[in-house]
Amino acid sequence: MTTVSMVPRNVAHLPWKLLFIVLAIGLFGGMCLFSAAGGSLMPWALPHFVRFFALLCMALGMSFVRPETYRELSWPAYGFVILLLVVTLLIGTIGGGAKSWLELGVIRIQPSELMKPVSILLLAGFYGSLPPGEIRRFSAIWPPFAMLVIPVGLIILQPDLGTTLLLLFAAITVMFLAGLPLWYFIGGGLAVAAAIPLAYNLLMLPHQQKRVLIFLTPEQDPLGAGYHITQSKIAIGSGGIFGKGFLNGTQSHLHYLPEQHTDFIFPAMAEEWGLVGGLFLIGCFYLLFRWGMNVAAEAKGRFNRLTAAGMTMTIFFYFAINLLMVVGLAPVVGIPLPLFSYGGSAMLTVMICLGILMSIDRENRRNRRR
Numbered sequence: 001m002t003t004v005s006m007v008p009r010n011v012a013h014l015p016w017k018l019l020f021i022v023l024a025i026g027l028f029g030g031m032c033l034f035s036a037a038g039g040s041l042m043p044w045a046l047p048h049f050v051r052f053f054a055l056l057c058m059a060l061g062m063s064f065v066r067p068e069t070y071r072e073l074s075w076p077a078y079g080f081v082i083l084l085l086v087v088t089l090l091i092g093t094i095g096g097g098a099k100s101w102l103e104l105g106v107i108r109i110q111p112s113e114l115m116k117p118v119s120i121l122l123l124a125g126f127y128g129s130l131p132p133g134e135i136r137r138f139s140a141i142w143p144p145f146a147m148l149v150i151p152v153g154l155i156i157l158q159p160d161l162g163t164t165l166l167l168l169f170a171a172i173t174v175m176f177l178a179g180l181p182l183w184y185f186i187g188g189g190l191a192v193a194a195a196i197p198l199a200y201n202l203l204m205l206p207h208q209q210k211r212v213l214i215f216l217t218p219e220q221d222p223l224g225a226g227y228h229i230t231q232s233k234i235a236i237g238s239g240g241i242f243g244k245g246f247l248n249g250t251q252s253h254l255h256y257l258p259e260q261h262t263d264f265i266f267p268a269m270a271e272e273w274g275l276v277g278g279l280f281l282i283g284c285f286y287l288l289f290r291w292g293m294n295v296a297a298e299a300k301g302r303f304n305r306l307t308a309a310g311m312t313m314t315i316f317f318y319f320a321i322n323l324l325m326v327v328g329l330a331p332v333v334g335i336p337l338p339l340f341s342y343g344g345s346a347m348l349t350v351m352i353c354l355g356i357l358m359s360i361d362r363e364n365r366r367n368r369r370r
Helices: 016-036 045-062 067-091 111-129 142-156 161-178 182-202 206-214 227-238 265-298 302-326 344-368
Strands: 093-095 098-104 107-109
Touching: 016 045, 016 265, 016 344, 045 344, 067 098, 067 111, 067 142, 067 302, 067 344, 098 111, 107 111, 107 344, 111 142, 111 161, 111 302, 111 344, 142 161, 161 182, 161 302, 227 265, 227 302, 265 302, 265 344, 302 344
Parallel strands: none
Antiparallel strands: 093 098, 098 107
16 A cells, blocks of 8 residues: 555645645744744734634635635625624724724624625626626626625725725736726726825824825834834844844834734744745745646636636735835735734635635646546
């Protein structure tokens, strides 16, 4: 009996390359949360590990579901999340300046996070069933707009700028890959640029306005609106090439670095692990994104291709916006580092994306064996 035959077929056919990458990111994040708490499993590292492994098991379970099933469930899921968003506005709790959290007994969830994978499934399903000749007509743009305007409006009312941006970026990616004419995106970009002053004055809270104004020159207000970015840059720069060593980060341990367990965990990591640690983490995410885009490239059918690409880009936008934010190239909008930061709702979203990606990958391998 060979070694391969001794391994159960379902185990042998798991995407082990992806799992090793995800494990590397999640375990490294837990180590950094352990250090950020001064060498203690509580209050961040232990819950992070428990959530990580529980949600990873959920993602693995999702991989055994056919992609077409997710397509069929997308509209019921959309209605359910819309209901949760309405309930959140009515009885939700405030966190980070936004009324975006819903307390469900022992569970605290951010329903707006769930809309990201749901919107990808809806858009991929719409464009997957749209006749090729319709893609350049107005009928290819108004139904997706109608799908998105309700959740985007409800999320803006919270207000949660970061989640709104991620939702829109992922949706625009699917529309672009579906083949919509380029002038739609140029016109949309010009409209957004024209609406920025209105959004700034009417939709953003005072502390958000300050962060937008100060993000390129945080030194102008180092103890106020620029404090987050200033301390983040100090932490990253002080790490040097090899870092100060595990459990030796002064910026996080002395509480100079705010939110070192969530949005600003990358600077806390870079201070202790240096450039080497940062490149290792970025390399892991690069491998994850490459795997996801390969799944999209090999997928048969427009729905599977668009879904795989959309789920991959959703995770990418988490990663890219967080890194741009912590180095001062984007305003602080409250975007965690996926699988690495402390927080359950964002990790749930990312694991749902990975579960659906693994489902499409399994379908790809099933097609290759035919």
